[in-house]
Amino acid sequence: MALTATEIVPGVDGQRTRVVLVHGSRLSHTQWAPQIRSLTPEFEVVAPDLPGHGSRAGEAFTLDRAIGAVAEAVEGDTARDADAPVPPVVLVGHSLGGYVAMAYAGCFPRRLAGLVLVGSAAVPTGVGAAAYRMVGALTERAGPERMTRVNDRVLRRLYPLEVVDEAIAGGYYFDPTPAAWRDVMAYCRPAMLRRVTCPVVVAGGRWDQLSIQATRFARAAPDGRVVRIRGAGHLVGFDQPGRLAELIAEVARAATSAKGDLSRSESGPASSSGHDRSFWTSEIDHS
Numbered sequence: 001m002a003l004t005a006t007e008i009v010p011g012v013d014g015q016r017t018r019v020v021l022v023h024g025s026r027l028s029h030t031q032w033a034p035q036i037r038s039l040t041p042e043f044e045v046v047a048p049d050l051p052g053h054g055s056r057a058g059e060a061f062t063l064d065r066a067i068g069a070v071a072e073a074v075e076g077d078t079a080r081d082a083d084a085p086v087p088p089v090v091l092v093g094h095s096l097g098g099y100v101a102m103a104y105a106g107c108f109p110r111r112l113a114g115l116v117l118v119g120s121a122a123v124p125t126g127v128g129a130a131a132y133r134m135v136g137a138l139t140e141r142a143g144p145e146r147m148t149r150v151n152d153r154v155l156r157r158l159y160p161l162e163v164v165d166e167a168i169a170g171g172y173y174f175d176p177t178p179a180a181w182r183d184v185m186a187y188c189r190p191a192m193l194r195r196v197t198c199p200v201v202v203a204g205g206r207w208d209q210l211s212i213q214a215t216r217f218a219r220a221a222p223d224g225r226v227v228r229i230r231g232a233g234h235l236v237g238f239d240q241p242g243r244l245a246e247l248i249a250e251v252a253r254a255a256t257s258a259k260g261d262l263s264r265s266e267s268g269p270a271s272s273s274g275h276d277r278s279f280w281t282s283e284i285d286h287s
Contacts, residue, residue, distance in 0.1 A: 052176025
């Protein structure tokens with residue numbers, strides 16, 4: 001499958017659940033190629049590029065612009081046509097994309113039918129900020145050419161080519177990394193999830209250091225749960241591409257069954273009253 005900057009597979013009646021996949025730092029939407037292949041037979045899939053990455057490489061990254069890019073993908077035709085049908089939307093973000101997805105949900109807490117945060121559950125303050133600073137420092141110290149060679153070598157050595165070839169072909173985008181993680185450290189907190197009315201899944205690889213506070217993020221949401229995927233580190237979509245796709249499909253199917261409860265508009269602050277706190281944890285075995 002050849003991927004475009006925003007990969008969209010429309011439903012026959014315009015009402016299939018829309019799954020929006022937001023990539024992590026340094027990569028582009030092509031990161032999601034394995035999941036796009038798995039999900040498109042059943043769902044409408046949209047995979048946008050964040051500012052500073054992929055087709056938007058010429059744009060400076062700010063959290064506000066990133067939220068805007070996600071909003072365009074979430075709304076689709078409804079942003080241009082007030083009479084367009086409103087499908088249920090499940091928003092999925094990995095790493096940087098997870099924090100952007102969280103920020104979007106905090107701004108529009110009633111808009112989504114499901115939110116999946118992958119590898120984006122380390123509070124970026126104190127000790128938790130060390131991982132983010134290390135990413136930025138290593139990138140700046142090594143330089144883009146060296147980092148490109150390292151990334152290519154690592155991905156090809158660790159993963160089957162059919163899993164990572166499109167991500168590699170999509171290129172790497174190092175320039176926005178410092179600004180992106182500065183915004184994450186400044187603004188992204190579990191409190192963003194307090195008013196989000198949809199189910200929130202905080203997922204990560206069992207060995208992912210950027211998921212070390214998953215419980216804290218899940219508890220912040222009125223309806224949150226933690227899912228840990230065995231046999232995976234931070235790059236869950238490469239480590240266990242099928243299991244991550246299955247988790248996203250599970251959330252999207254639940255959203256489809258509940259689509260009658262969705263509303264197009266934000267109607268004031270969301271409240272967690274009336275929600276049963278359904279926080280729980282589970283672990284997915286890749287076998």
